[in-house]
Amino acid sequence: RKEVEQDPGPFNVPEGATVAFNCTYSNSASQSFFWYRQDCRKEPKLLMSVYSSGNEDGRFTAQLNRASQYISLLIRDSKLSDSATYLCVVNIITSSGAQKLVFGQGTRLTINP
Amino acid sequence: GAVVSQHPSWVICKSGTSVKIECRSLDFQATTMFWYRQFPKQSLMLMATSNEGSKATYEQGVEKDKFLINHASLTLSTLTVTSAHPEDSSFYICSARDLTSGGIYEQYFGPGTRLTVT
Numbered sequence: 001r002k003e004v005e006q007d008p009g010p011f012n013v014p015e016g017a018t019v020a021f022n023c024t025y026s027n028s029a030s031q032s033f034f035w036y037r038q039d040c041r042k043e044p045k046l047l048m049s050v051y052s053s054g055n056e057d058g059r060f061t062a063q064l065n066r067a068s069q070y071i072s073l074l075i076r077d078s079k080l081s082d083s084a085t086y087l088c089v090v091n092i093i094t095s096s097g098a099q100k101l102v103f104g105q106g107t108r109l110t111i112n113p
Numbered sequence: 114g115a116v117v118s119q120h121p122s123w124v125i126c127k128s129g130t131s132v133k134i135e136c137r138s139l140d141f142q143a144t145t146m147f148w149y150r151q152f153p154k155q156s157l158m159l160m161a162t163s164n165e166g167s168k169a170t171y172e173q174g175v176e177k178d179k180f181l182i183n184h185a186s187l188t189l190s191t192l193t194v195t196s197a198h199p200e201d202s203s204f205y206i207c208s209a210r211d212l213t214s215g216g217i218y219e220q221y222f223g224p225g226t227r228l229t230v231t
Binding site for chain 1: 147162170
């Protein structure tokens with residue numbers, strides 16, 4: 001089982017639509033959770049951290065369910081500029097005590113005019 | 114925000130040669146830097162964790178003698194791909210953790226280096 005699994009996508013939605021991404025993680029000891037955005041041939045950029053209480057940043061809402069080991073990202077009123085690959089990322093603690101980020105395979109989103 | 118640079122941004126080399134990639138944290142100090150590799154249409158895979166002044170920690174399946182990592186200062190880590198082969202062609206991305214980030218675990222990513230081995 002992969003440590004972080006995401007919807008395979010791709011998602012093609014019209015401008016203005018609401019789109020939701022889901023992600024599950026396998027390591028129950030995971031401490032921190034993030035959504036990153038990656039544009040084609042570019043490095044990933046942090047979109048938002050994900051907290052147990054849920055958090056919102058403008059049109060973006062992220063939620064975490066620790067019991068189900070499930071993370072979600074909701075994008076409302078999607079814009080053409082939202083087209084990108086969205087990466088679910090989990091910070092895990094290794095057996096040696098080191099921290100590392102584990103990336104999901106990403107979900108490609110295309111917003112159509 | 115914190116800035117991480119990489120050099121070169123792209124490189125083409127012949128099979129059998131070695132290529133060095135630099136990763137610098139420009140406005141903060143980083144005791145730990147990370148090297149990732151991303152093949153087309155795949156996600157980032159951690160190759161190794163680079164600690165300033167000590168040996169790098171490699172992920173399972175990554176050859177430490179082929180991918181040499183040096184982290185000589187708090188602002189610079191280098192990755193050398195030795196005896197490169199076409200299958201090493203990939204997008205190599207480094208990231209660095211800000212010492213002052215405290216309990217918030219956040220990495221800042223460099224712009225990546227696209228390596229093509231012919």
